[in-house]
Amino acid sequence: MPDQRLPLPPFGKELIARLQSTSPPWPIMICFGRGAWQRARHWQSNPTVWALVCPSDSAPAQYRWPVLGQMLIVEWQIDQTAGHDEVLVLVKVLLGSGAECVAVLPSWVDFSQSAFEYDSCLPVGERWVQVREEIVVYRLNGDNDG
Helix, strand or coil: CCCCCCCCCCCHHHHHHHHCCCCCCCCEEEEEECCHHHHHHHHHCCCCCEEEEECCCCCHHHCCCCCCCCEEEEEEECECCECHHHHHHHHHHHHHCCCCEEEEEECCCCCCCCCEEECCCCCCCCCEEECCCCCEEEECCCCEEC
């Protein structure tokens, strides 16, 4: 578990209070990447949701994430400081902080478009090629769902 002396992430103190209320928030969003602060404020306008921010100028491990036993959605907007490697670091930190599962939502993706294309020029077994990001769920036991 993280060091209790670490600071909470932005909006973390409010989340702790909301989790102790009679109607805790669901879901809990972690806004990451371009426009994270604005997206978090937007989510917080919904009384059933709460959002934290993972600032792009800080490492996720620099915070004490109050997410023990929670199911989280990382609303990821890719930018120069929030790429694939960085979102995976965030997921590992959140799971290490006790989150039950973390779903990563690449929010720039048009999910009405096909995720895979068939390429008959490739060898058998490799012909279906992923052409866009997908929602991926990571769990404490190490399994992930695409």
